[in-house]
Amino acid sequence: MTMxxxxxxxxxAKNIVIEPNDLxxxxxxxxxxxxxxxxxxxxxxxxxTIILNGRAVKSCIxxxxxxxxxxxxxxxxxxxxxxxxxxxxxxxxEGAIQCGFCIxxxxxxxxxxxxxxxxxxxxxxxxALDGNLCRCTGYSGQIKAVLNAAAIMRGDNK
Numbered sequence: 001m002t003m004x005x006x007x008x009x010x011x012x013a014k015n016i017v018i019e020p021n022d023l024x025x026x027x028x029x030x031x032x033x034x035x036x037x038x039x040x041x042x043x044x045x046x047x048x049t050i051i052l053n054g055r056a057v058k059s060c061i062x063x064x065x066x067x068x069x070x071x072x073x074x075x076x077x078x079x080x081x082x083x084x085x086x087x088x089x090x091x092x093x094e095g096a097i098q099c100g101f102c103i104x105x106x107x108x109x110x111x112x113x114x115x116x117x118x119x120x121x122x123x124x125x126x127x128a129l130d131g132n133l134c135r136c137t138g139y140s141g142q143i144k145a146v147l148n149a150a151a152i153m154r155g156d157n158k
Contacts, residue, residue: 005068009033010077018064024050025059028074035075035104039133046132049105050074056112056128075104078111087111090149091142098136106132110146118154122147 002017009031018027025048028036036059039047043061050059051073079085084092087107091097106129113120113128120128125146129139 003065005065007067007069008071010072010074016064020063020065022064023060024062024064024067027064028059028072033074033076037101037104039101044131044133045102046105046109047102049108049132051108051112051115054112054115056109058131073108073111075107078107085111085149086152087114087146087149090145090152094141094145094148096137096141096145102132102134102136106134106142110142110149114146114150114153118150120147120150 002019004015004017007014007016009028014031016027016031025036025038028050029038036050037047038060039045041060043058046058048058048060049056051057052062052067052070079088085107087110091103091107097103109128109132110125113125117124122143125143126139129142129146134142
């Protein structure tokens, strides 16, 4: 038995036909959002992280029907190659990107934090990024990048 849900993905409203047991990650990937990666299928690696109604969530452990009428942001809706979001630019500037597999989830976790807290502490950044595993770069550059992006977004001269 199929059903239809409504999602606003990257500010574009969509009516999507799903099965009741479809995971949100599968629906998003079917809709073409390749940045939402399948990693652990347990909600522990963070590769599938999206922003749903202002909160960073793991789409691999969420049924699509639970997001009905929700507002979703994927990395495709954050900056462009020509005009990157300050977080994206800060990650590049700090060398906080290598293979890129985990980066969309890390960026979205950081964005969800900065959307609510414009002046996070280092510990708050660590907590926001907790649950996003990165095996290539380590976390110090990523934490520094988030703090630098926060300063830029606030208009500080750092």
